[in-house]
Amino acid sequence: MKAVLVRQFGPVDEARLEELPSLVPGKGEVVVNLHAAEVNFPDILVMEGNYQKKPPLPFSPGKAGAGVVSAVGEGVTRLSVEDRVAVQVEYGAYAEQLCTSAVDCFKMPAAMPFDVAAALGLVYQTAHFALLERARMQPGDRVLVLGASGGVGSAAVQLAKALGAGTVIGGVKGERNAELARAAGCVETIDLEMDNLRDGLRDAIRLATDGHGVDVVIDPVGGQVTDAALRAMAWSGRLVVIGFAAGSIPTIKANYLLVKNIAVTGLQWSDYRERFPEWVERVQLEIFDLWSTGRLAPQVSDSMPLAHFADALNRLKTGSAHGKIILVP
Numbered sequence: 176m177k178a179v180l181v182r183q184f185g186p187v188d189e190a191r192l193e194e195l196p197s198l199v200p201g202k203g204e205v206v207v208n209l210h211a212a213e214v215n216f217p218d219i220l221v222m223e224g225n226y227q228k229k230p231p232l233p234f235s236p237g238k239a240g241a242g243v244v245s246a247v248g249e250g251v252t253r254l255s256v257e258d259r260v261a262v263q264v265e266y267g268a269y270a271e272q273l274c275t276s277a278v279d280c281f282k283m284p285a286a287m288p289f290d291v292a293a294a295l296g297l298v299y300q301t302a303h304f305a306l307l308e309r310a311r312m313q314p315g316d317r318v319l320v321l322g323a324s325g326g327v328g329s330a331a332v333q334l335a336k337a338l339g340a341g342t343v344i345g346g347v348k349g350e351r352n353a354e355l356a357r358a359a360g361c362v363e364t365i366d367l368e369m370d371n372l373r374d375g376l377r378d379a380i381r382l383a384t385d386g387h388g389v390d391v392v393i394d395p396v397g398g399q400v401t402d403a404a405l406r407a408m409a410w411s412g413r414l415v416v417i418g419f420a421a422g423s424i425p426t427i428k429a430n431y432l433l434v435k436n437i438a439v440t441g442l443q444w445s446d447y448r449e450r451f452p453e454w455v456e457r458v459q460l461e462i463f464d465l466w467s468t469g470r471l472a473p474q475v476s477d478s479m480p481l482a483h484f485a486d487a488l489n490r491l492k493t494g495s496a497h498g499k500i501i502l503v504p
């Protein structure tokens with residue numbers, strides 16, 4: 176089978192598509208023949224060696240995919256050969272085959288295409304845990320999603336709406352991204368590249384929320400945007416730190432938290448997968464159900480052959496991806 180292999184941490188272009196022996200499942204494991212792999216920003220960090228968890232070398236990147244179970248190891252009862260499954264793993268999905276624990280696999284609805292199942296992986300799980308578990312979002316809450324045209328951002332916009340948020344506002348870079356954020360469901364978008372973002376974001380949020388501020392901020396962007404977003408929050412608001420797509424880690428000013436009873440909380444979604452797999456499965460089935468009932472639709476913009484992985488990742492890195500990219504092994 177063919178797989179993208181990282182032999183040294185470094186630029187994504189240094190990884191190669193290599194021929195490897197077919198996989199055999201161990202106890203409690205299954206082998207999945209992948210039909211789609213989700214391309215995610217953290218894949219770049221993992222390949223460069225800049226991610227919080229470093230896989231042992233050599234490894235295949237890729238945290239989510241979908242395909243068909245081709246072999247089942249000893250003791251596996253919840254899956255059978257030929258089951259169509261979505262897969263969530265720490266790494267390994269940029270490949271024709273993946274061998275993983277059966278608990279990492281979720282049966283797909285019969286009508287769901289593989290690219291959709293792959294696209295409903297990491298970013299939707301992250302957005303769901305951010306909104307409900309970390310931000311404790313309540314029906315009617317005003318929600319600001321930063322990076323609202325990106326992977327986590329657009330998933331958070333769709334899920335916030337589907338899960339009962341009031342106003343959902345997108346923080347974006349430029350008009351093209353604003354269009355994507357509105358297509359995902361934002362009633363309003365705010366350009367984060369404005370002059371004097373610190374005051375300007377607060378003024379724009381006040382205008383969009385009748386002076387209330389936002390109850391929830393979903394923040395995969397970081398940098399100076401986080402500081403500006405904190406100043407735009409309502410009393411008792413909750414901001415979830417998810418990532419630093421802007422390239423720098425913000426410093427949180429504690430006086431903002433005190434003055435308005437604000438909570439800032441972090442999310443490392445993969446911890447839930449490792450510690451509470453049954454919780455992650457419940458959330459995945461809920462996400463599938465929201466898709467089946469027409470309340471979620473991932474914005475897949477491109478399906479590319481697995482061999483084009485570096486091109487796909489470079490598009491994410493340079494901000495020229497407009498929607499979810501799927502690799503097809």
Ligand SMILES: NC(=O)c1ccc[n+]([C@@H]2O[C@H](COP(=O)([O-])OP(=O)(O)OC[C@H]3O[C@@H](n4cnc5c(N)ncnc54)[C@H](OP(=O)(O)O)[C@@H]3O)[C@@H](O)[C@H]2O)c1
Binds near residue numbers: 323395420
């Ligand atoms: N904590 C977790 O469990 C978890 C899970 C998944 C992802 N993450 C992290 O979350 C972050 C985002 O991931 P993603 O998959 O959503 O990435 P993505 O698809 O590349 O989206 C990032 C978004 O942020 C925007 N952005 C970048 N720099 C910005 C700036 N200076 N000001 C305003 N907007 C800016 C991007 O706009 P352009 O495209 O125009 O640049 C894009 O819309 C990454 O750091 C990733 O590692 C964390």
